[in-house]
Amino acid sequence: MAESFMQQLLASLARRTPVLDESVPSRTGSSDTTERLRRPAKPHLLAEDRHDFERTLDEVLATEAPGRPARLNAEQMRTMALAASELIVATAASEYAHYVEVREQARNPRGPEAPLTDSATAEQPGASLTAVLAVLAPVLFGTAAVIFLLIGYVLGMANPKPSVASTLLTTGWSFSAATAASLLIGMIGLLLAALRNRPSYDEWARNEEVATARDAWRQALRRRGIEPFLREVRNAVSSLDRDQAP
Helix, strand or coil: CCCHHHHHHHHHHHHHHHHHHHCCCCCCCCHHHHHHHCCCCCCCCHHHHHHHHHHHHHHHHHHHHHHEEEEEEEEHHHHHHHHHHHHHHHHHHHHHHHHHHHHHHHHHHCCCCCCCHHHHHHHHHHHHHHHHHHHHHHHHHHHHHHHHHHHHHHHCCCCCCCCCCHHHHHHHHHHHHHHHHHHHHHHHHHHHHHCCCCCCHHHHHHHHHHHHHHHHHHHHHHHHHHHHHHHHHHHHHHHHHHHHHH
């Protein structure tokens, strides 16, 4: 019974919503098939944007919870919208295409054919070496300082005091000074590397442009795609209920 109702609901939606009618198999002959082949291809929703689509859908479902049809729960309406995701995305095709284009430009500002080995890439090994030395040198020097000082102080408590104790203490304090110096040099090196590799103003502007394009796509997807689809679902359910009423 529930499966029959869902089939009737889908058929009703196909009659009510022109964009949904594209997904219904043609029963009128080859003319409709030819016309469908002439239509432009609908934009494909990329996998990385699937989360944004589902998030927008969940937000709309949460705000429209009081008006949900009694025969359908939120999960059923969500499943129907996900099944028609490509058709819903087509209602905001221009905004989605702009968003994808801006995002790709931000990811590769030098163009898709730019070589991967450029000046910025050449600086990365140096920055990595600086980071390794900034972390490794203080650890090594500090460990050596602790060992020499500990042994020196232990030997210094012996009676008679061995002459090597003073040498070990002097060496330990030398390594302590080296530890402090390496920490200071490492911090300065990391600061210079961060300043050298910080994003330029254009990159920050592009990131803001990506966020703006993403928000515009989601708003268009909500106003022209998801909300009308759910509204048609409610209307179709109401129509079927009236038709089936005694």
